[in-house]
Amino acid sequence: MKILVTGGAGYIGSHTCLALLDAGYEVAVVDNLSNSKEESLKRVQGLTGKTLEFHKVDLLDKRSLNAVFEKSSIDAVIHFAGLKAVGESVSIPLRYYHNNVTGTLNLCDVMGDHDVRTMVFSSSATVYGDPQTVPIKEDSPLSPANPYGRSKLMIEEILQDLHRSEAGWNIALLRYFNPVGAHSSGLIGEDPNGVPNNLLPFITQVAVGKLSELSIFGNDYPTPDGTGIRDYIHVVDLALGHIKALRILASNPGIVVYNLGAGRGYSVLEMVSGFEKTTGQKIHSKIVARRPGDIASCYADVSRAQRELGWSSERGIDEICADAWRWQSKNPDGYE
Numbered sequence: 001m002k003i004l005v006t007g008g009a010g011y012i013g014s015h016t017c018l019a020l021l022d023a024g025y026e027v028a029v030v031d032n033l034s035n036s037k038e039e040s041l042k043r044v045q046g047l048t049g050k051t052l053e054f055h056k057v058d059l060l061d062k063r064s065l066n067a068v069f070e071k072s073s074i075d076a077v078i079h080f081a082g083l084k085a086v087g088e089s090v091s092i093p094l095r096y097y098h099n100n101v102t103g104t105l106n107l108c109d110v111m112g113d114h115d116v117r118t119m120v121f122s123s124s125a126t127v128y129g130d131p132q133t134v135p136i137k138e139d140s141p142l143s144p145a146n147p148y149g150r151s152k153l154m155i156e157e158i159l160q161d162l163h164r165s166e167a168g169w170n171i172a173l174l175r176y177f178n179p180v181g182a183h184s185s186g187l188i189g190e191d192p193n194g195v196p197n198n199l200l201p202f203i204t205q206v207a208v209g210k211l212s213e214l215s216i217f218g219n220d221y222p223t224p225d226g227t228g229i230r231d232y233i234h235v236v237d238l239a240l241g242h243i244k245a246l247r248i249l250a251s252n253p254g255i256v257v258y259n260l261g262a263g264r265g266y267s268v269l270e271m272v273s274g275f276e277k278t279t280g281q282k283i284h285s286k287i288v289a290r291r292p293g294d295i296a297s298c299y300a301d302v303s304r305a306q307r308e309l310g311w312s313s314e315r316g317i318d319e320i321c322a323d324a325w326r327w328q329s330k331n332p333d334g335y336e
């Protein structure tokens with residue numbers, strides 16, 4: 001069975017390509033390399049001892065995308081390709097809507113033309129916005145607070161409409177919480193452009209000496225220690241969730257929505273002390289003002305994924321910190 005992975009050279013995509021190859025799937029990747037390097041895929045092939053097809057194609061280039069489907073006999077698609085920086089989406093919203101929404105429309109058109117109607121889509125916990133209650137269930141209100149989150153919700157709704165309009169579409173909408181960590185080899189991991197926006201890559205770059213100190217965005221939230229709480233999910237566990245989703249679509253056709261998270265929250269201070277304890281690295285930090293748009297607490301109710309997919313996260317916070325640090329210390333400049 002051959003899986004087309006859009007955005008497969010990226011952070012979650014590369015870990016998922018590795019998991020797919022390990023599980024015996026054939027893999028074809030479409031990526032425009034706008035936020036990744038082909039080196040990640042070379043390393044995935046080195047780690048698995050298996051080959052994959054790589055097509056440097058932009059989803060906005062429908063003709064080239066069509067050519068990939070003409071050449072390769074694709075059975076299902078895992079769709080990661082998209083822009084993901086929340087702050088950037090506020091300053092250049094049209095680019096986000098065009099890339100994420102139009103890219104997905106092109107993909108659906110080309111898939112339909114080639115009778116490929118199984119898709120696993122990367123949605124995000126950002127579709128919930130500021131939750132009224134935690135843990136967040138899949139049927140909680142959806143209220144994204146920025147263009148990035150709205151692009152994800154629009155795509156979810158487009159895919160729901162597509163499924164309603166035409167029987168035969170099998171779609172899994174996977175809402176990721178906070179993907180972190182790296183493959184245990186330390187050979188693939190997250191390689192953000194410039195100064196990282198996210199907490200864990202920031203911590204590892206302080207530890208490796210690329211950044212001087214961590215700014216903790218607020219200690220006056222209504223949480224036990226005052227810092228923000230998030231649900232950090234190991235990227236390898238997340239990757240395995242995609243394989244479970246492919247399996248459920250094969251056995252139970254239809255459209256499904258799952259939260260993929262660890263199901264418990266950690267504060268910023270807990271993450272910093274967890275990292276220091278596991279790695280022995282001191283993280284210099286200071287408390288600064290809250291980051292605009294941040295919420296106090298966000299973590300998943302993962303009981304639906306546990307029950308229906310038979311999936312839950314296995315790698316805890318120690319493994320997350322150890323793996324993130326192994327990747328960062330072995331590759332201080334990412335894939336450069």
Ligand code: NAD
Nearest residue numbers: 007010011012031032033034035036058059081082122124
């Ligand atoms: P990433 O940026 O590392 O990977 C995305 C990949 O898509 C990149 O390799 C990029 O080059 C490619 N891409 C972007 N636009 C494209 C286009 N038009 N055509 C072809 N390729 C294109 O990001 P990631 O962290 O691996 O995230 C993967 C997906 O998961 C994204 O859709 C993201 O929105 C979603 N997601 C990520 C997180 C997170 O915190 N990392 C959380 C929730 C959801």
Ligand code: UDP
Nearest residue numbers: 197198199202215216217228229230268294
């Ligand atoms: N955070 C922080 N300093 C940073 C980056 C993040 O204090 O340099 C905090 C942030 O306010 C939030 C948590 O760490 O409470 C996770 O932030 P991240 O950007 O990784 O995820 P998101 O907020 O998008 O869920």
